[in-house]
Amino acid sequence: SQKIEQNSEALNIQEGKTATLTCNYTNYSPAYLQWYRQDPGRGPVFLLLIRENEKEKRKERLKVTFDTTLKQSLFHITASQPADSATYLCAPRAAGNKLTFGGGTRVLVKP
Amino acid sequence: DVKVTQSSRYLVKRTGEKVFLECVQDMDHENMFWYRQDPGLGLRLIYFSYDVKMKEKGDIPEGYSVSREKKERFSLILESASTNQTSMYLCASSLSQGATGELFFGEGSRLTVL
Numbered sequence: 001s002q003k004i005e006q007n008s009e010a011l012n013i014q015e016g017k018t019a020t021l022t023c024n025y026t027n028y029s030p031a032y033l034q035w036y037r038q039d040p041g042r043g044p045v046f047l048l049l050i051r052e053n054e055k056e057k058r059k060e061r062l063k064v065t066f067d068t069t070l071k072q073s074l075f076h077i078t079a080s081q082p083a084d085s086a087t088y089l090c091a092p093r094a095a096g097n098k099l100t101f102g103g104g105t106r107v108l109v110k111p
Numbered sequence: 112d113v114k115v116t117q118s119s120r121y122l123v124k125r126t127g128e129k130v131f132l133e134c135v136q137d138m139d140h141e142n143m144f145w146y147r148q149d150p151g152l153g154l155r156l157i158y159f160s161y162d163v164k165m166k167e168k169g170d171i172p173e174g175y176s177v178s179r180e181k182k183e184r185f186s187l188i189l190e191s192a193s194t195n196q197t198s199m200y201l202c203a204s205s206l207s208q209g210a211t212g213e214l215f216f217g218e219g220s221r222l223t224v225l
Binding site for chain 2: 008034036041042043044045046049089091093098099100101102103104
């Protein structure tokens with residue numbers, strides 16, 4: 001069955017450093033992959049999408065990579081700020097299929 | 112901006128009660144979804160709909176039904192609530208399948224079944 005794995009342990013990081021989150025998937029080949037941010041008690045908010053033919057995508061201080069050979073996406077937050085503290089969810093999507101979410105990784109940026 | 116509105120942020124119901132969770136979106140999106148989110152289990156898809164009066168089962172449809180009589184409204188129904196349905200319920204919408212499928216979520220409805 002399709003499986004999506006994100007680090008379940010919280011990532012504690014010092015302000016100004018780069019946070020790197022991992023999303024691994026098995027048993028399917030997503031046409032693209034999305035990343036969302038979720039704050040406590042709120043719905044997820046879309047951040048970035050990367051397609052299978054793209055190696056890297058950037059948006060402001062965010063960078064996403066997509067390695068279809070490793071079946072992995074990395075999500076980087078550079079120059080992290082306390083306001084970046086949240087849970088980040090990855091969602092690989094195969095063409096025509098519904099979106100499936102990973103369990104999310106909580107990030108805590110300390111001043 | 113796209114807005115997805117869920118009718119209730121917090122609900123407390125008793126076992127066996129019928130529960131309605133309402134969701135309305137204002138951007139004429141074709142697709143609508145209901146997820147539940149539980150600690151350690153992440154977001155799990157209950158039901159989705161690609162058009163009015165259409166519905167498809169997600170990964171965990173048991174104990175739930177849905178209704179989509181109008182394009183902007185997607186309702187989740189718990190016919191007879193049970194304690195294991197205590198959860199955060201999230202509604203989402205997106206454009207047609209031909210697009211990127213970015214989901215717009217509501218704020219969530221936290222349901223407690225006693």
